[in-house]
């Protein structure tokens with residue numbers, strides 16, 4: 146790794162810019178265009194076709210749209226020209242391919258910083274993390290990046306997204322259903338988890354790029370807020386004005402669901418393991434790193450996240 150003070154992150158390339166979290170990262174970076182010299186995205190021709198309006202809007206904001214295939218090295222080398230920082234937000238299906246993206250970044254004359262697609266659970270939280278199935282590909286990526294001699298890195302570790310966890314989608318894996326006023330809590334009332342809203346993920350990645358020294362060669366453990374199951378439930382009850390029906394999925398039940406999901410190979414297996422890790426305290430730290438990148442007072446609170454969840458879930462009722 147280079148020993149001298151790191152260079153600035155000014156010319157950015159986002160890969161996975163229109164994905165679930167990439168959209169929020171790109172939006173936050175674009176809102177800060179004046180602080181960067183260049184913002185580009187590398188995206189596929191299919192995305193350019195299927196998300197034409199989104200791509201058009203980015204173009205209007207001054208974003209360079211580079212069309213290519215992330216699995217084609219020639220396209221990637223071309224996209225890395227005049228770029229100093231790569232921010233990857235690729236989906237789980239292509240996580241491992243980042244090893245090649247990192248190799249090419251290390252060989253590039255201009256790229257000096259790589260943000261791999263993390264934006265979730267700390268995959269090196271404890272010794273037990275090394276054996277967790279959903280972490281394996283991201284661990285390979287971290288190992289590849291640490292071997293580079295010319296490339297710095299930043300892992301933005303945010304924990305689970307409040308937008309998803311405070312929604313109804315995960316059913317018995319933990320959910321808050323505003324229309325039915327029903328919640329399923331994982332474990333018990335006192336289980337505490339650290340959450341980040343998706344819009345905050347965008348802001349936090351932007352601030353990490355704007356603080357290249359503080360964010361250099363580390364896992365930045367940032368979040369929006371930490372809350373217990375009961376605190377979240379009570380906030381929903383307060384904001385919706387009445388008591389909710391509550392049920393629980395015990396840790397033993399969760400582990401059983403997790404085991405069955407992995408043996409039958411269902412897609413929910415990854416989600417079940419992550420939920421078990423979160424419920425076991427795998428998102429909690431004595432101190433968060435928000436202060437390192439001047440992000441102490443700009444993040445969402447539990448109140449904000451619950452208000453947003455209510456807004457999203459009642460949208461179609463308005």
Ligand SMILES: NC(=O)c1ccc[n+]([C@@H]2O[C@H](COP(=O)([O-])OP(=O)(O)OC[C@H]3O[C@@H](n4cnc5c(N)ncnc54)[C@H](OP(=O)(O)O)[C@@H]3O)[C@@H](O)[C@H]2O)c1
Nearest residue numbers: 161162163164165166188192235236262263265304305306
């Ligand atoms: N903390 C949490 O609760 C949480 C939740 C979900 C995800 N995550 C993490 O966030 C990161 C991004 O995940 P995501 O869900 O946002 O990703 P996603 O929406 O599935 O995909 C992101 C983008 O990857 C790009 N991509 C390029 N080649 C691809 C290929 N062959 N297959 C699939 N995608 C391809 C696409 O970019 P274009 O738009 O340019 O086409 C796509 O939009 C991952 O590291 C994931 O683990 C965290």
